[in-house]
Amino acid sequence: MRRNLFNGWLNSILTLVSLALIILMLRPLVSWVFTGAEWAVIPANWNLLMRGSYPAEEVWRLWLSLYLLAAVAGLAWAAWGKSINATMIVTFAVPLILMLLPWLSMTARVNLAIMFAVAVVTFVLTRYIPLKPRIRIAVIALIVYFPLIILIIRGFDFSVQMPLVPSSLWGGLLLSLLLSVVGIVFSFPLGVLLALGRQSKLPAIKMLSVIYIEFIRGVPLISLLFMGQVMLQLFLPVGTPPIDRVLRAMVAIVLFSAAYSAENVRAGLQSIPKGQYEAAHALGLSNFQSMTRIILPQAITAVIPVLVGQFIGLFKDTSLVALVGLLDLLGIARSILGNPNWLGTQKEVYVVVALIYWVFSYAMSHASRQVEAATSVGEH
Amino acid sequence: MQNTAQATNERPPFWRDERILAIISQVIVVAIVVGALFYFYNNMVNALKEQMGVAIDFGFLKQTAGFDIGESLIEYSRSETYARAFMVGLLNTLQVAFLGIIFTTILGIIIGVMRLSTNWLVSRIALVYIELFRNIPLLVLLIFWAQAVFFKLPRVKEAVILFNPYFPIFLSNRGIAAPWGIPSETWATFLLFLVGGLILAIIVAVLLVRHGRKTGRMPFVSLWFVVTWLAVAVFGWFFLSMTNQQPLTMTKPALEGLNTKGGRIFSQQFMALLSGLVLYTAAFVAEVVRAGIQSVGKGQKEAATALGLSGFQTLRLIVFPQALRVIIPPLTSQYLNLTKNSSLAIAIGYPDLFAVAGNTILNQTGRAIEVFTLVMGVYLAFSLLTSLLMNIYNRRIQLVER
Numbered sequence: 001m002r003r004n005l006f007n008g009w010l011n012s013i014l015t016l017v018s019l020a021l022i023i024l025m026l027r028p029l030v031s032w033v034f035t036g037a038e039w040a041v042i043p044a045n046w047n048l049l050m051r052g053s054y055p056a057e058e059v060w061r062l063w064l065s066l067y068l069l070a071a072v073a074g075l076a077w078a079a080w081g082k083s084i085n086a087t088m089i090v091t092f093a094v095p096l097i098l099m100l101l102p103w104l105s106m107t108a109r110v111n112l113a114i115m116f117a118v119a120v121v122t123f124v125l126t127r128y129i130p131l132k133p134r135i136r137i138a139v140i141a142l143i144v145y146f147p148l149i150i151l152i153i154r155g156f157d158f159s160v161q162m163p164l165v166p167s168s169l170w171g172g173l174l175l176s177l178l179l180s181v182v183g184i185v186f187s188f189p190l191g192v193l194l195a196l197g198r199q200s201k202l203p204a205i206k207m208l209s210v211i212y213i214e215f216i217r218g219v220p221l222i223s224l225l226f227m228g229q230v231m232l233q234l235f236l237p238v239g240t241p242p243i244d245r246v247l248r249a250m251v252a253i254v255l256f257s258a259a260y261s262a263e264n265v266r267a268g269l270q271s272i273p274k275g276q277y278e279a280a281h282a283l284g285l286s287n288f289q290s291m292t293r294i295i296l297p298q299a300i301t302a303v304i305p306v307l308v309g310q311f312i313g314l315f316k317d318t319s320l321v322a323l324v325g326l327l328d329l330l331g332i333a334r335s336i337l338g339n340p341n342w343l344g345t346q347k348e349v350y351v352v353v354a355l356i357y358w359v360f361s362y363a364m365s366h367a368s369r370q371v372e373a374a375t376s377v378g379e380h
Numbered sequence: 381m382q383n384t385a386q387a388t389n390e391r392p393p394f395w396r397d398e399r400i401l402a403i404i405s406q407v408i409v410v411a412i413v414v415g416a417l418f419y420f421y422n423n424m425v426n427a428l429k430e431q432m433g434v435a436i437d438f439g440f441l442k443q444t445a446g447f448d449i450g451e452s453l454i455e456y457s458r459s460e461t462y463a464r465a466f467m468v469g470l471l472n473t474l475q476v477a478f479l480g481i482i483f484t485t486i487l488g489i490i491i492g493v494m495r496l497s498t499n500w501l502v503s504r505i506a507l508v509y510i511e512l513f514r515n516i517p518l519l520v521l522l523i524f525w526a527q528a529v530f531f532k533l534p535r536v537k538e539a540v541i542l543f544n545p546y547f548p549i550f551l552s553n554r555g556i557a558a559p560w561g562i563p564s565e566t567w568a569t570f571l572l573f574l575v576g577g578l579i580l581a582i583i584v585a586v587l588l589v590r591h592g593r594k595t596g597r598m599p600f601v602s603l604w605f606v607v608t609w610l611a612v613a614v615f616g617w618f619f620l621s622m623t624n625q626q627p628l629t630m631t632k633p634a635l636e637g638l639n640t641k642g643g644r645i646f647s648q649q650f651m652a653l654l655s656g657l658v659l660y661t662a663a664f665v666a667e668v669v670r671a672g673i674q675s676v677g678k679g680q681k682e683a684a685t686a687l688g689l690s691g692f693q694t695l696r697l698i699v700f701p702q703a704l705r706v707i708i709p710p711l712t713s714q715y716l717n718l719t720k721n722s723s724l725a726i727a728i729g730y731p732d733l734f735a736v737a738g739n740t741i742l743n744q745t746g747r748a749i750e751v752f753t754l755v756m757g758v759y760l761a762f763s764l765l766t767s768l769l770m771n772i773y774n775r776r777i778q779l780v781e782r
Contacts, residue, residue, distance in 0.1 A: 011499050018501045204406035208413060218763030219756045220720035226738055227756075230748045234427045235420040316517035323519070323727055330520055346532075350524035354516045361515035 032347075041345040042352050043103030045336050049353075052171015052327050058155070061162065062174065063111045065149040070095070070115040072141050074122030079131075079138035087370055092119050146185050150178070167246040171327035173356065175246070179318040179328065183253040184311050190254065191261025192296070198266055209262070216259035221252070221317055225324050228252035249321045257314050264306045268299035308368035312361050319357070329353055424749070432746055440745045441466070447740055449731045451647050462741055469736030470758060476654055476732060477719040477762075483658045484718060485711075488665025495670045506666065513663035518721055521660055526652035526728035533648070536639060550633050550640050556651050560644035561628030566620045570627035573620075577612025584608045598697065649730035653722065661718045668714060672707035673699065705777050712770045716763055723759075733758060 006012045042049075051062060077088055095112040098104075104112075126134055153170070155162040170178065197209035216224070228248040236243070272295055280290030300307070322331035333353045336342055342349070391397055425436075441463040448458050452468040453475060494506035513521070531553065534540065539552035550557040585605045592598035620627055633643030676699050684694040723734035734755060742751045 014497070014499050015501050018499075018505055022505070202402055202406050204410050208409070214764065214767075215760065218760040220723040220734070220759060222723050222726070223734060223738060223752070223756055223759070226742075227748075227752055230742070231424065231752070234424040234748070237423050238427050238430060312515075316515075319517040319519045320724075323724075330517070330523070334523075346524070347528040350520060350528055354520050354524060357517055357520060358512070358515045362511065365515070 037348050038345050039348060041336065041342045041348055045332075045342075046103060048332050048336060049172045049329065049356075051174040052332055053169045054165060054171070054174060055169065058163070058165055061152050061155070061165075063114075065152055066111070066115055067118050068145060068149060070119035071122045072138075072145050074119040075126055075134075075138045075141050078123050078126035079135045087367070092116065092123075095119075146181055150182070153178070167244050170246065172332045173329050175321075175326065175328040176315070176318050176330075179246075179250060179253060179321065180311070180315040182250050183257050183314050183318070186250075186254045187257035187261055187314075188307075190258035192265050192300075194258060194262035195265035195269060196291070198262065199269055213259045213262050216256055217263070221256050222320050222323060224252045224256050225249060225320055229324050245324075245326060249324065249326055253314070253318065253321075256317075257310070260310055261307065264303050264310060265299060267306070268301075268303035269295065271302050272299055305368055305372045308364065308371075312364050312368075315364070316357060316361060329356065428749070436749055437747070438750050440747050440750070443745075445741075445744075447744070449736060450729070451650065451731065462745070465741065466733075466737055466754065469731060469733040472731055472736075473719075473722055473725075473733040473758075476650070476657070476722045476725070476730075479654055480657045480661070480718050480722065481715050483654070484661045484665055484714070487658060487662035488714075489669055491662060491666035492669030492673070495666060496673060510663045510666050513660050514667070518656070518660050519724055519727060522653065522656040522724055523727055525656040525659075526649065530648040530652040536635065539635070539640075548632055548634075548643075550635075550643075552640070553648065554639065555645045555647045557633035557640045557643045557645045559630050559632045559642075561630055564625045564627060564629055566625045567627045569624075570616055570620055573616030574609075574613055577609045577616070580612060581605045581608040600696070647730070649725070649728050652728055653725050653730045653732075657718055657721060661714055661721070664714050664717075665711065668707055668710045669703075671710075672703040675706045676702045708773060709770060712766055716766055719762055720759060 006015060047056075051059070054062065073091065077091070081088055093116075095115040099109045099112045126137070129137070152162065153165065153174075154167070155164045157164045194209050194213060197205045198213065200206050200209070228251055229245065232248045232251060233240075233243055276294055276298065277290065280294045285293065318328060319330040321328050322334060325331070327335060330353060333349050337346055337349055428436075442461055444458075445460055445462050445465045446458050447465070449456055449465060449468050451472070453471045454464075454468060456464060456468050491506050491509055494502050495510065497503045497506075533551050533553045536550070536552040536554050539550045542549040542551070547559055549559075582605075585601050585608075588599050588601045588604055592601070617627060631642040633640040633645075680698050680702065681694055684698045689697065722732055723738075725732040726735040726739055729735075737751055737755050742748060745751070
């Protein structure tokens with residue numbers, strides 16, 4: 001290391017300057033973290049940060065969704081994991097690491113342990129199923145999972161076991177994750193359609209797609225969110241009951257993200273050599289068949305890293321709903337700071353919120369880099 | 381024989397004829413879309429008519445605004461029209477975007493180059509910076525930066541003073557006060573010197589490029605360009621200072637009562653927004669720059685060394701032009717992101733276009749359609765203009781491939 005850091009007068013100066021910079025910035029930070037900060041605000045409001053005002057009696061449904069997530073993770077690793085590597089161990093160990101948080105209740109710790117057990121058991125059991133049905137099961141699980149948990153979390157009007165929990169009570173990290181998931185699930189197909197429309201030879205469809213994509217990409221998301229809150233109600237006939245505010249935000253997010261997905265998929269479509277289209281037609285496949293079986297799978301696989309990057313951006317962008325009054329993770333943080341008990345704890349609360357976002361985003365981008373390396377979609 | 385002649389002349393029945401199907405499907409799709417839009421529009425017009433009398437009316441722009449705006453580049457008071465308030469917001473946004481783009485480019489290039497450094501510590505610092513700012517939402521960063529840092533600055537009496545006494549910068553909760561120059565009567569003449577210097581530098585650059593092409597040894601044109609311009613500017617400054625007056629006199633901020641006097645005060649909101657945006661976007665620009673420089677194959681650098689080019693010449697003549705081709709498109713999209721993200725000023729109280737028009741004007745007049753049309757129209761115009769310029773640039777430098 002000495003050779004690298006001090007192998008010339010320029011490098012030596014750089015190293016010393018960098019060290020000085022690091023020490024200068026870390027000293028006040030470390031002293032604040034360990035002595036000056038009022039960390040009590042976090043454990044006191046942990047439930048709010050995690051799930052907003054979701055009723056305490058129904059929290060078991062949230063844990064159920066997390067068990068299902070653990071099961072899906074186990075299935076996914078069993079289906080596509082090539083070998084037991086470090087990333088997999090870390091993923092499974094996450095519930096165990098979270099158990100170390102000092103302020104969690106005993107039930108929370110027990111639930112986390114169950115999550116870990118479910119993931120491991122699913123993984124081990126699924127390994128006994130031969131490969132092809134295993135992959136099929138994993139794909140079905142992934143497709144079914146998101147609509148299923150939205151139903152579980154929302155509940156039903158008529159049910160006694162799972163009564164309706166209106167979306168006005170969803171908040172905190174729960175709401176942020178739900179907004180992102182709904183955004184991704186609905187914007188991706190719409191984006192594919194738009195990309196295909198943009199590639200179309202029919203001028204009317206191409207023009208409509210282009211107008212939509214360029215319009216949405218040219219305006220900030222916050223303006224779409226405001227527009228959604230103010231104008232979506234006006235689009236429906238006079239007298240319709242007010243639409244759920246979370247639904248308005250979801251519509252804005254889906255419409256916004258679809259345009260960006262469309263551009264990414266279009267880049268993928270353009271990378272497919274013409275020979276593929278020609279070969280498909282030579283084989284007698286119709287336009288629809290050649291698209292769905294030949295072109296789209298290749299196009300989408302080629303742009304997976306970019307798409308994942310965009311989805312990470314979507315997760316971070318859901319924080320903007322705090323500015324239209326929804327109580328997502330950031331919104332709840334601001335309302336916590338409005339509480340006179342916790343006056344002056346801005347730094348602590350915002351640092352923790354930023355940390356939570358950071359952990360999720362970094363984990364997703366790290367996973368994407370792993371997938372990219374595994375499928376060798378990188379450069380030559 | 382007759383069969384084939386018949387086969388080529390005959391057309392399939394119209395419900396299988398591709399051309400007719402294409403036309404019919406387009407007509408149907410357009411009809412559906414236009415129909416849906418018309419339906420929504422109609423509902424909206426009816427609802428607005430009930431609420432406010434008239435559906436779409438831009439006349440509100442001539443009404444008196446009646447609200448103050450925290451800071452503005454042009455004269456504004458609450459008795460001005462909404463149209464003027466709109467202009468104030470627009471100029472504020474342009475100001476933040478312009479300065480933001482300049483500083484982001486500088487910081488992004490620095491960090492991108494740091495990331496590629498062979499010094500392990502330097503490249504690690506750049507890595508930490510990039511990974512930190514790319515993975516947190518901009519809104520969280522801005523609100524933290526504004527509320528937890530800038531708004532917590534001490535009162536003016538206990539202001540933090542940097543670089544005393546030659547270039548004092550006061551950091552307080554009234555804003556950042558920095559020394560500023562006040563134009564004197566020779567300022568106009570100095571501007572003439574600057575313009576003249578620019579023209580001279582351009583002439584010099586063109587002559588140098590011609591000379592380089594003729595002899596095959598290209599001199600460092602950009603350096604000579606900058607040196608010429610700088611020389612004329614410095615000469616003009618000293619000339620005017622000796623014979624007449626300094627074109628700019630510097631005023632330094634100094635504590636006076638409860639305020640600072642002199643210098644120029646930048647509001648906390650402006651500084652928080654600008655620095656937050658720059659720190660965030662620079663991380664992305666750094667990645668773009670790094671990808672661009674790394675995209676130039678190793679073979680290029682090796683060939684340049686084999687040809688006897690020095691390290692710096694390699695960078696200037698071989699690496700930089702090729703890297704630029706890869707850097708410019710994502711770089712312009714980051715500039716666009718910065719401009720669009722400046723709309724988050726609403727979260728920290730800076731009166732940019734969106735905060736003034738989308739929030740205040742909308743709340744006061746309730747004219748949703750008109751206000752949103754104007755606001756989104758501005759952002760859209762900026763976006764489309766930049767895309768257009770970028771497409772022109774791309775077409776010119778594109779590698780002609782199959």
